[in-house]
Amino acid sequence: xxxxxxxxxxxxxxxxxxxxxxxxxxxxxxxxxxxxxxxxxxxxxxxxxxxxxxxxxxxxxxxxxxxxxxxxxxxxxxxxxxxxxxxxxxxxxxxxxxxxxxxxxxxxxxxxxxxxxxxxxxxxxxxxxxxxxxxxxxxxxxxxxxxxxxxxxxxxxxxxxxxxxxxxxxxxxxxxxxxxxxxxxxxxxxxxxxxxxxx
Amino acid sequence: xxxxxxxxxxxxxxxxxxxxxxxxxxxxxxxxxxxxxxxxxxxxxxxxxxxxxxxxxxxxxxxxxxxxxxxxxxxxxxxxxxxxxxxxxxxxxxxxxxxxxxxxxxxxxxxxxxxxxxxxxxxxxxxxxxxxxxxxxxxxxxxxxxxxxxxxxxxxxxxxxxxxxxxxxxxxxxxxxxxxxxxxxxxxxxxxxxxxxxxxxxxxxxxxxxxxxxxxxxxxxxxxxxxxxxxxxxxxxxxxxxxxxxxxxxxxxxxxxxxxxxxxxxxxxxxxxxxxxxxxxxxxxxxxxxxxxxxxxxxxxxxxxxxxxxxxxxxxxxxxxxxxxxxxxxxxxxxxxxxxxxxxxxxxxxxxxxxxxxxxxxxxxxxxxxxxxxxxxxxxxxxxxxxxxxxxxxxxxxxxxxxxxxxxxxxxxxxxxxxxxxxxxxxxxxxxxxxxxxxxxxxx
Ligand SMILES: Cc1cc2nc3c(=O)[nH]c(=O)nc-3n(C[C@H](O)[C@H](O)[C@H](O)COP(=O)(O)OP(=O)(O)OC[C@H]3O[C@@H](n4cnc5c(N)ncnc54)[C@H](O)[C@@H]3O)c2cc1C
Ligand SMILES: Nc1nc2c(ncn2[C@@H]2O[C@H](COP(=O)(O)OP(=O)(O)OP(=O)(O)O)[C@@H](O)[C@H]2O)c(=O)[nH]1
Ligand SMILES: [Mg+2]
Numbered sequence: 001x002x003x004x005x006x007x008x009x010x011x012x013x014x015x016x017x018x019x020x021x022x023x024x025x026x027x028x029x030x031x032x033x034x035x036x037x038x039x040x041x042x043x044x045x046x047x048x049x050x051x052x053x054x055x056x057x058x059x060x061x062x063x064x065x066x067x068x069x070x071x072x073x074x075x076x077x078x079x080x081x082x083x084x085x086x087x088x089x090x091x092x093x094x095x096x097x098x099x100x101x102x103x104x105x106x107x108x109x110x111x112x113x114x115x116x117x118x119x120x121x122x123x124x125x126x127x128x129x130x131x132x133x134x135x136x137x138x139x140x141x142x143x144x145x146x147x148x149x150x151x152x153x154x155x156x157x158x159x160x161x162x163x164x165x166x167x168x169x170x171x172x173x174x175x176x177x178x179x180x181x182x183x184x185x186x187x188x189x190x191x192x193x194x195x196x197x198x199x
Numbered sequence: 200x201x202x203x204x205x206x207x208x209x210x211x212x213x214x215x216x217x218x219x220x221x222x223x224x225x226x227x228x229x230x231x232x233x234x235x236x237x238x239x240x241x242x243x244x245x246x247x248x249x250x251x252x253x254x255x256x257x258x259x260x261x262x263x264x265x266x267x268x269x270x271x272x273x274x275x276x277x278x279x280x281x282x283x284x285x286x287x288x289x290x291x292x293x294x295x296x297x298x299x300x301x302x303x304x305x306x307x308x309x310x311x312x313x314x315x316x317x318x319x320x321x322x323x324x325x326x327x328x329x330x331x332x333x334x335x336x337x338x339x340x341x342x343x344x345x346x347x348x349x350x351x352x353x354x355x356x357x358x359x360x361x362x363x364x365x366x367x368x369x370x371x372x373x374x375x376x377x378x379x380x381x382x383x384x385x386x387x388x389x390x391x392x393x394x395x396x397x398x399x400x401x402x403x404x405x406x407x408x409x410x411x412x413x414x415x416x417x418x419x420x421x422x423x424x425x426x427x428x429x430x431x432x433x434x435x436x437x438x439x440x441x442x443x444x445x446x447x448x449x450x451x452x453x454x455x456x457x458x459x460x461x462x463x464x465x466x467x468x469x470x471x472x473x474x475x476x477x478x479x480x481x482x483x484x485x486x487x488x489x490x491x492x493x494x495x496x497x498x499x500x501x502x503x504x505x506x507x508x509x510x511x512x513x514x515x516x517x518x519x520x521x522x523x524x525x526x527x528x529x530x531x532x533x534x535x536x537x538x539x540x541x542x543x544x545x546x547x548x549x550x551x552x553x554x555x556x557x558x559x560x561x562x563x564x565x566x567x568x569x570x571x572x573x574x575x576x577x578x579x580x581x582x583x584x585x586x587x588x589x590x591x592x593x594x595x596x597x598x599x600x601x602x603x604x605x606x607x608x609x610x611x612x613x614x615x616x617x618x619x620x621x622x623x624x625x626x627x628x629x630x631x632x633x634x635x636x637x638x639x640x641x642x643x
Contacts, residue, residue: 047296047443067442074448076238076435078297081428181299181427184290 007057016104017089018097022123025154059168085117093130118147125151204230209482212240214601216437223444236451244271244431254580265545271429275604276535276552278423281413284614287631297436299427302419305514308386309521314510341373361401369400385522484587491587498557502576504549515540530556
């Protein structure tokens, strides 16, 4: 859930979509400005954070990539617990990935938090010659289901920052909620703080 | 599934998930399966609908209890010692980033029919109504000895070799009476019976120190912390760690039959007609029932309430220990309560547990002294489960089986079992010497 302090918003963002749709590539482009032609299937780091300034506030995204647990239908509910935003990614050159993406939308509507900001990303927009899913079809679906839609390319960077920026803009600013808990961190030095709790 | 794995882990209980995570981080190829379609096995947290399905299949929860989804009722209720072994594992593996915690409000002990705050420091000892005037002074001296005791500072030992003298010896040196020993031993050192009295005092003193240091850590009313949304989050967080390091996850796999070769050595696991090969199998007792023996049983009551446990200063999360002697029993009884403040129930609702190592087959009767302390309850469920221990030889069959969760209120024994299994599986010791005094808590 988005939490606020001094105009700083913390927001958990999850990525969902078929294997190879480009989830990790979108994050890598957004967080590090890079693109790898042969991005390996996700293992290793699957957690990033990145801060964006929007109008009056800064939004710090905590970005969760799936780590492959969804492949055998075994994604843990904790993955979408408390998520303020989700990007559902499909590959415009694969109708199967589009079908899968629609299933994820249903799943999120069932499991996720009702105020979640959902973005629908038709990725690999640079591969126009191989396109199988039209932008019109996807836009229509997105509108019917209350998502906002963009076609992106992690390769050319087209619309990548824009989609995160648009999410940041749409995050609800004030949400009544339980006070957040604390995260245990390994923070060397600064012993004076070691007993401080902040709930 | 027809690949070969280093390790196949069966069951997604907390112990199995921690092991799966540690092994994947070590670079082993891990396949993790569960017969259920949810994570956590015995250590999951249930929604109301799931709770009813499990205990009252013919009935539905009443509307007044609120939304089913807002409940996360632990099946193995425990708190985490703020400086304890599980926190060390969480920090060591960096799994903390997936979880949010809150301190537990209170820690109490039952004494002569009443509930009292557990005094954990010399200052609190002086204020505690648990002791008379002279006993307070003696207890204070003992607390100071424990606080000052450092392994590597012989001066602080006051001439006692704690690896030799027993807990009983050190208690009599300070002249503490039985009543004081009862709450110190059970509510501070968290011993579950009185066997510790005749063992070397070092463990007893270290447990008291752990309690006091954990208490100081977050300046709450207890040495405990607890994750938002319940303990079911813990196995999921470690499963994610495992997946992030390449572990493969398959839930909802029926059967999960371990296959053995002619020499009785496990070589794979079959589910739905497919066999995945592996070098080692790690599992909870339910996956290899022929290789475990029953060692005891736990009796418990799970209650939904609309108020905190009376006489606990309105604590929204609390532990109360009822030492065995206070009830004329052989093992302690525990009350555990959590609420909407930890996101385990809707606003205004509390989940309380009464649990103990069962000495009879009648949990309703046996748990009565604990239940009476709760006041009126909205709903109550009784349950009794068997505890198992492995009896196999892992060097022969390559199977590594965890012990069932015990009735203790914290995770120290759980992590102890995990670390021992890790060493058996890998031949390595896990170094958990993270600098806890440096580790701290940050606002989300
Ligand atoms: C834990 C979990 C993981 C999911 N993973 C994915 C995913 O990776 N990609 C995706 O597009 N949607 C995924 N979903 C969404 C899911 O596919 C749809 O919610 C579901 O298929 C809705 O249709 P249904 O209820 O008819 O199917 P169900 O009754 O859920 O499924 C019908 C059968 O298909 C199997 N199945 C369904 N989806 C998958 C899958 N993705 N992988 C393997 N077997 C499957 C089921 O195990 C079941 O045997 C997942 C949902 C959950 C809860
Ligand atoms: N042409 C093109 N290729 C892309 C784009 N985005 C990703 N790819 C490629 O598609 C492949 C898969 O991308 P990933 O980012 O790994 O996809 P993923 O969704 O994270 O996949 P999993 O982690 O396996 O679920 C890689 O080879 C990428 O280089 C894009 O916008 N355009
Ligand atoms: Mg990926």
